[in-house]
Amino acid sequence: MVKTAGKTAIRSAIQAARPQDDATRQHDDVARNPGTALDMDWVMRARANRSAVERRCATLPGRRSVKKEYQAAWLARAISCIDLTTLAGDDTPGRVQRLCAKARQPVRADILDALGLPDLTVGAVCVYHDMIEPAVAALKGSGIPVAAVSTGFPAGLSPMHLRVAEIEESVKAGAAEIDIVISRRKVLTGDWQGLYDEMRAFRQACGDAHVKAILATGELGTLQNVARASLVCMMAGADFIKTSTGKESVNATLPVSLVMLRAIREYHDRTGYRVGYKPAGGISKAKDSLTYLALMKDELGDRWLRPDLFRFGASSLLGDIERQLEHHVTGAYSASWRHALA
Numbered sequence: 530m531v532k533t534a535g536k537t538a539i540r541s542a543i544q545a546a547r548p549q550d551d552a553t554r555q556h557d558d559v560a561r562n563p564g565t566a567l568d569m570d571w572v573m574r575a576r577a578n579r580s581a582v583e584r585r586c587a588t589l590p591g592r593r594s595v596k597k598e599y600q601a602a603w604l605a606r607a608i609s610c611i612d613l614t615t616l617a618g619d620d621t622p623g624r625v626q627r628l629c630a631k632a633r634q635p636v637r638a639d640i641l642d643a644l645g646l647p648d649l650t651v652g653a654v655c656v657y658h659d660m661i662e663p664a665v666a667a668l669k670g671s672g673i674p675v676a677a678v679s680t681g682f683p684a685g686l687s688p689m690h691l692r693v694a695e696i697e698e699s700v701k702a703g704a705a706e707i708d709i710v711i712s713r714r715k716v717l718t719g720d721w722q723g724l725y726d727e728m729r730a731f732r733q734a735c736g737d738a739h740v741k742a743i744l745a746t747g748e749l750g751t752l753q754n755v756a757r758a759s760l761v762c763m764m765a766g767a768d769f770i771k772t773s774t775g776k777e778s779v780n781a782t783l784p785v786s787l788v789m790l791r792a793i794r795e796y797h798d799r800t801g802y803r804v805g806y807k808p809a810g811g812i813s814k815a816k817d818s819l820t821y822l823a824l825m826k827d828e829l830g831d832r833w834l835r836p837d838l839f840r841f842g843a844s845s846l847l848g849d850i851e852r853q854l855e856h857h858v859t860g861a862y863s864a865s866w867r868h869a870l871a
């Protein structure tokens with residue numbers, strides 16, 4: 530069983546993560562990024578030195594190691610930042626309802642009680658448009674938002690007016706967050722004005738719903754393109770920039786994350802607006818979630834370690850985190866099949 534002192538440390542470490550904590554919000558609210566004019570000088574100056582980026586990332590997993598109750602606190606923080614996702618062609622209302630039950634109570638109740646975190650939930654549930662309604666119904670009263678992937682996800686190749694209409698339909702159906710995919714060809718052909726105009730239109734169609742721009746970095750060719758696309762999407766008003774759909778052959782990586790986080794930092798330095806970050810695709814181990822949290826803390830600081838500015842897009846990360854927390858509380862590892870839903 531966790532000692533009281535450990536419980537207190539976990540509770541205070543996780544406290545600042547809560548989006549519904551009004552006192553925290555009043556002191557440090559995040560104004561929504563309105564975007565800026567497209568600044569082509571700024572875009573074209575963006576560079577990324579691949580070997581320097583890779584060298585820095587290679588040292589990351591070993592550089593910071595959090596232990597005992599601090600590790601449990603960081604893992605609980607990671608849970609609060611998960612967009613718990615199902616994006617399969619065979620999704621059904623039943624599967625989505627089960628996922629939403631897991632979102633409300635991401636870890637077994639006795640483990641949460643032992644950690645002193647009975648109210649811990651995930652950041653959001655992320656689904657296709659057709660599954661918004663069952664998700665909204667299943668999450669009613671929980672305060673957990675529904676995020677919908679949109680704009681012809683994952684390829685983003687449907688006609689522009691249909692992509693805009695899809696966003697409008699998803700907002701009408703109750704999605705509070707919209708994950709759009711950008712046109713990769715606009716990046717690959719250097720059509721930065723076209724990318725900016727497209728992103729602007731998507732942001733406008735979202736209205737009050739927050740918009741995450743999925744760059745599909747595994748298809749952008751170079752880290753320089755990743756840096757430039759990140760800046761253009763933020764200039765066009767993205768609330769979050771997100772690495773991947775989870776459907777590309779290469780999804781979230783640390784080098785791509787470093788480049789995107791530095792673009793976010795530069796954008797904040799120049800405009801004063803904080804844009805969120807969502808690595809997505811292939812993140813399934815608790816240890817990896819700690820590395821991403823450490824990278825966020827190193828590059829952007831503590832304020833970015835809350836769910837209004839950081840999410841993991843993940844369909845199978847929660848299960849491994851739950852196993853680690855169970856080990857923290859009981860001293861024994863459970864088999865992964867016991868957490869199949871996560």
Ligand SMILES: O=C[C@H](O)COP(=O)(O)O
Nearest residue numbers: 775809810811842843844
């Ligand atoms: O945005 C979320 C991703 O689609 C999830 O990818 P994953 O199934 O590899 O965790």
